[in-house]
Amino acid sequence: MSADQDRGGAAIRAEDFIDGFRRPATQGNRVRDMNPISVFLVLGSLAVIAVAVPGIVAPSTVCVVLVLISLAGGVGRSFIGNFSRLFVAIGLLLFVLRSAFAGGTPVLFTIGAITVSMEGVLEGLRFALVVMAISGTVTLYFALIPIKYSMLALELKGVTPRATYVLLAAFQAITDLGKNARVIMDAQKARGIETEGNFVQRVRAFVPVLAPVFLSAIAATEEKAIALDARAFNSRVNHSHLVTLRPTPAWEVVFVAIAILCAVVACAGAVVPWY
Amino acid sequence: MVLVSLHDVRFTYAFTERPALDGVTLELEPGLLHGVVGMNASGKSTLCALIRGVVPHFHEGTLEGDVQVLGRDLSDWDPADLSQTIGCVFDNPFTQISGIKDTVFEEIAIGLENLGVPREAMIQRVKEVVERLGLQALIRKNPNELSGGQRQKVAFASIIAMDTDFIVIDEPTSQLDPEASEEIFGVIDQLRRHGKSVVLVEHKIDLLARYADSIVVMKEGRVVMHGPTRDVLTSDALLDANVPPPEVTALARDLADAGKELPFMPITRSEAYQAISRRMEGRPRGHHTA
Numbered sequence: 170m171s172a173d174q175d176r177g178g179a180a181i182r183a184e185d186f187i188d189g190f191r192r193p194a195t196q197g198n199r200v201r202d203m204n205p206i207s208v209f210l211v212l213g214s215l216a217v218i219a220v221a222v223p224g225i226v227a228p229s230t231v232c233v234v235l236v237l238i239s240l241a242g243g244v245g246r247s248f249i250g251n252f253s254r255l256f257v258a259i260g261l262l263l264f265v266l267r268s269a270f271a272g273g274t275p276v277l278f279t280i281g282a283i284t285v286s287m288e289g290v291l292e293g294l295r296f297a298l299v300v301m302a303i304s305g306t307v308t309l310y311f312a313l314i315p316i317k318y319s320m321l322a323l324e325l326k327g328v329t330p331r332a333t334y335v336l337l338a339a340f341q342a343i344t345d346l347g348k349n350a351r352v353i354m355d356a357q358k359a360r361g362i363e364t365e366g367n368f369v370q371r372v373r374a375f376v377p378v379l380a381p382v383f384l385s386a387i388a389a390t391e392e393k394a395i396a397l398d399a400r401a402f403n404s405r406v407n408h409s410h411l412v413t414l415r416p417t418p419a420w421e422v423v424f425v426a427i428a429i430l431c432a433v434v435a436c437a438g439a440v441v442p443w444y
Numbered sequence: 445m446v447l448v449s450l451h452d453v454r455f456t457y458a459f460t461e462r463p464a465l466d467g468v469t470l471e472l473e474p475g476l477l478h479g480v481v482g483m484n485a486s487g488k489s490t491l492c493a494l495i496r497g498v499v500p501h502f503h504e505g506t507l508e509g510d511v512q513v514l515g516r517d518l519s520d521w522d523p524a525d526l527s528q529t530i531g532c533v534f535d536n537p538f539t540q541i542s543g544i545k546d547t548v549f550e551e552i553a554i555g556l557e558n559l560g561v562p563r564e565a566m567i568q569r570v571k572e573v574v575e576r577l578g579l580q581a582l583i584r585k586n587p588n589e590l591s592g593g594q595r596q597k598v599a600f601a602s603i604i605a606m607d608t609d610f611i612v613i614d615e616p617t618s619q620l621d622p623e624a625s626e627e628i629f630g631v632i633d634q635l636r637r638h639g640k641s642v643v644l645v646e647h648k649i650d651l652l653a654r655y656a657d658s659i660v661v662m663k664e665g666r667v668v669m670h671g672p673t674r675d676v677l678t679s680d681a682l683l684d685a686n687v688p689p690p691e692v693t694a695l696a697r698d699l700a701d702a703g704k705e706l707p708f709m710p711i712t713r714s715e716a717y718q719a720i721s722r723r724m725e726g727r728p729r730g731h732h733t734a
Contacts, residue, residue: 178581183580183583186549186583186584187549187567187571187583190549190562190563190566190567191564212506228512230550250530269492279686315546317544317546330558334544337543337544338543338544341544341588342543344588345543345588345683348707353680357608360728370546389538391502392534392536392539393539393542393543394502394727395498395502395534396534396539396540396541396542396599398498398502398523398527399496399527399533399534399555399603400542400554400555400558400602400603400607401528401555401558402527402558403523403527403528404524404527404528404558404559404560405524405526406558406560407560408557408558408568409550409559409561409562409563410555410557410563411550411553411556411557411563411566411567411570412550413563424723431589
């Protein structure tokens, strides 16, 4: 391919990229292209159902539904991986602790002061599953929807750009702080300070880094605020948006309405037992 | 209408004793490119911040004297109006990126979004700026992952896109290589040709010599000289402020000190070529000394 053809191809690709801003943003998947607020409401309804409906069937079902949604949304691999780790690290711990100290009958076995009963096991299982369902909905939401689209949806619903900026910048700050910490650690390493080794050595190397990392972040915040002001961030005109979300289709509205209705019924059932 | 008028201005940052600006009196005309030079900590950035209203609106301190921007007293300006009227590029590229946009294209558009510019107009304006600054290769990249020089260009582009009539620029080429610096100055020159007013802090004096209409020389918070570029760059006041003159001016001075004065004092390479050629014309062929 000649250099001219190469440049021509790059120009066409750039034009396609720019042209993309003229159309609603898409992630190339029907689930992920749902309005972020719709996704939030559907997942939130699932979490409410897991909490409101007694027993272990509802939270278990919700966990399975979350996995199915993740597969439909094309984020199955990463979500299932993260969700499994949550189950092992947190779910199992919660189950064991709750089962061990919940008391109840019939007693299954006793180890020293700990008495494990069937009631305790069921309560521990439910507690762990409910927590997993709630944390799963949060994890899945962030796997499906980029935070910038969430904030854009909120802005389009009337939330101030200042509020959405604070949230977006807070997420970015986590990344930036990590990067700065790594840079300082590398600089320490270059000066011959031991930053690797066992856990204690790493902690000893890391703690002194925290002060400069946070101080530089605080100093940069003021400069960033001024730089934003230079870009008319505080202007009183209504902000426009380069990126837009697609209009919410009727099926999505119906889908969200059904999810909310199910959550309402589940809550009503918790108050007025229907099972 | 005068662009900026300062009369006996003194500004001291909060919690400091020494004023950053001390007795500054200055008038800048609109439609020109005004360069500001001086050593580090001479007050250049504070002067820019004052003109832009960043002091005392953001950075607190004690401001004395009279400051008029575009015919209005600085204290009468609403900071939000100032940000829509005066574009401003700061010197630290690492704090110029918003941190909330995924691509350079979106980052450049952020000012236009804040001004409520409709989407199609926004796209057109960003495209134009991208082409002018040669940023095509960067538009898809994450601005948070750019180098210092690339960030500096993107920050500059985002202010240019806002298309204000008055732009204050603080060391826009501090992280750029000579070629990229030339490009930036080319764009600044275009702005001036389109009638924009520019106040530019810059250490690259050779570039200022080529493009600036007037130069302000600062030392220890004071304006020690302000005038047409040629007058300033050939004056002793520049040397007194420890600001090195353009390399060709320094050469001409050295030649003059050696008793081999050029017919006129050049401030740019093309002028130096003319001056040396003119002097050579008066010499016999094969004579290599100037």
